[in-house]
Amino acid sequence: MSPRRAKAVGGRVGDDPAAALRAHLIDVTEGLLGGAPLASITTRDIARAAGVSDGVLYNYFEDKTALVLAALVQRYRRLARRFFASLPEPGSSTVQANLEGFAVGLLGLIGEAMPMVAGLLTDPALLHRLFDEIHRDELSPQYIQARVGEYLLAEQRLGRLPAEADVAPVGMLLMGTIVVMALSGMFAIPAGVTPAAQLGPTVATILRGLG
């Protein structure tokens, strides 16, 4: 009664096998995306890596683009969720340490999301669709920057930051610092100084800037 199931998704009994293969394809694509630039990944590569025949892809996705998009979104969501799960609690530890923690988490997020997004610049249509998808939910980059602001306001309310401090630019300063570090990492720039080492003084400077 039930049709054949793809060999590659033998396990996971009890689940919807169709959904399982769909998910498998996305997972595999996500994996490939981590290892090679999008443009160099062929539908065949994906099928091979998924242990599945060339055509299956089209049983689950409109297009190669649709599959890739799904994989990109999934990857971004995974990274963003990890980041949000590691955010500091206002009032805990010190503001400096928290911001550094913030920054470290962000570095993880950006450092991994950046290459993925950057490789997409080749394909503006896909890039646009990805952003539409990402901005739909609470994980967008804008939201991240906003969260830094929220955190600082909370600290302000707790009296750990001067009431008159202008909190607004910090999000961008922090984000910018991280992005630059991430880029440095990406381009394997033989930096004289490890990015992470610069983090402490930089955050300190920012904090001092707040008053």
Next chain:
Amino acid sequence: MSPRRAKAVGGRVGDDPAAALRAHLIDVTEGLLGGAPLASITTRDIARAAGVSDGVLYNYFEDKTALVLAALVQRYRRLARRFFASLPEPGSSTVQANLEGFAVGLLGLIGEAMPMVAGLLTDPALLHRLFDEIHRDELSPQYIQARVGEYLLAEQRLGRLPAEADVAPVGMLLMGTIVVMALSGMFAIPAGVTPAAQLGPTVATILRGLG
């Protein structure tokens, strides 16, 4: 009878005609690179735009990659030179205004260099070669960051900045701010606030952070 010279580079008598055609090809490629993503530019496009036959390219460059690389380097150098030419003089104006000027110049540089570099992430080998090339000379991003430091040290010497200020992180903070602005621009993110408008307060915060 001397061998035929490509029609497209008739002029420039006295110069080495071979070098002239080589330069012409680079110029044309650089131009195309500004208008379309690298992946979508074919060798034929380049030849057409250069008013030259499909094959010449291979008389002057190992392959398409080598030509593109040359064009990218040239473009970067042009942008970087423009930036360095517009740097503020220590002691002139105010430090805040100078840093803002710095930032504006940097935004121009990054804003134009970024898409070019980003589109390259498709091709890690090429990217690597580009960086090798760029880092060889005095125009590298690292050097730019260093220049901010030099400028600030000069201002410190002139007494316009406190002697005990930690000048080191400013380069990265400034660079990061600019990069984030440039990225926002690239991704056409409908920012509530124009990047440029945020520049003043951000620089102010940084300066305050210096003490």
Next chain:
Amino acid sequence: MSPRRAKAVGGRVGDDPAAALRAHLIDVTEGLLGGAPLASITTRDIARAAGVSDGVLYNYFEDKTALVLAALVQRYRRLARRFFASLPEPGSSTVQANLEGFAVGLLGLIGEAMPMVAGLLTDPALLHRLFDEIHRDELSPQYIQARVGEYLLAEQRLGRLPAEADVAPVGMLLMGTIVVMALSGMFAIPAGVTPAAQLGPTVATILRGLG
């Protein structure tokens, strides 16, 4: 428990359910054949339209070709039967009117059968099989042509046509006229004159030719 019956043919209790599904598939295919060129109809289209799964087809037919063939034969038979049901009675009305009626009926038959057959020229093997099938019974085009002859002989016997008239070519003349009209219609040729309008004079000419 008896094996499952395809959902799509739930009704028709008492009939052989297998035969019912077979017939259903043929009906559905016949319907699709009327709306789109054969080459653009996929087995999946057929299955979908029949409300049945992709694979059933192969339980009742050797392959796609066999199903399509069955559908084509059925369609032709339906058209031919309709045509034969509308034939004029010798002695009734006038010979001219009767031949025109003949022609109108034929135009209906050919006009609908032609596109179907023509689309088949893509697949000579199928075409051949179709003709084998059609010629097996009393509905073949030859037979149609013969019927015109029979009708005219009957009229001759009734004295409504001269005894010495050569009746033989009329079938072909009539058939040919109709076919040309049908083709003109198919190719949407912007004829100056409506085909139907030419029918009267043409038939008149033919009749005059009979003496």
Next chain:
Amino acid sequence: MSPRRAKAVGGRVGDDPAAALRAHLIDVTEGLLGGAPLASITTRDIARAAGVSDGVLYNYFEDKTALVLAALVQRYRRLARRFFASLPEPGSSTVQANLEGFAVGLLGLIGEAMPMVAGLLTDPALLHRLFDEIHRDELSPQYIQARVGEYLLAEQRLGRLPAEADVAPVGMLLMGTIVVMALSGMFAIPAGVTPAAQLGPTVATILRGLG
């Protein structure tokens, strides 16, 4: 200075070699079109048959469709020209013989053009383009039918046909007869009588119909 020439078109020195290969491709395609249904001819088949690599086609034609179209037009033109070259002179021989000659020529034209056109019904867009092309010039089917009328009027003027004869329907009658014969031939119908044998009586009937 001149680029490589395709091996397949070695000869024809002095001609434009590019045009030669273009023509060669059309010729080859025309040939294939005669032997197999359009749908089953692949670009690779064409390339192989032309003794040329897979990609050349796209150096000379927008599309597979464009090449096929060119081949179809060429084939039709060739046939039509042959037909027009063999038309009878009014006043020569006898009217009956001339019409028979007309018919024989037409049979050649239709008999070869029909399969080609019919196979096109699969691809309405291509069919349309073909008709646009064909109707542009003096070789269209409409024109052919008109020529029969012209011929008969000329014979009327010469007094070899009664002045009161209604000449109009003859074009269609003749064309129709031929088309039916051609179709019979195409479908390899095991006719009891050879089509050609029926031609004489049929033409006689038509002529008698003229009075």
Next chain:
DNA sequence: AATGAATGAGTCTTCATTCAT
């Protein structure tokens, strides 16, 4: 017997690179 997902050969098309002239 029905299901419908998996299969994979085959299609058209692009484009960097070569090479006879």
Next chain:
DNA sequence: TATGAATGAAGACTCATTCAT
């Protein structure tokens, strides 16, 4: 040395057919 046509290896995608369930 310039030319530009020829080359042919890929790539994305379709769809008739099979077959485990």
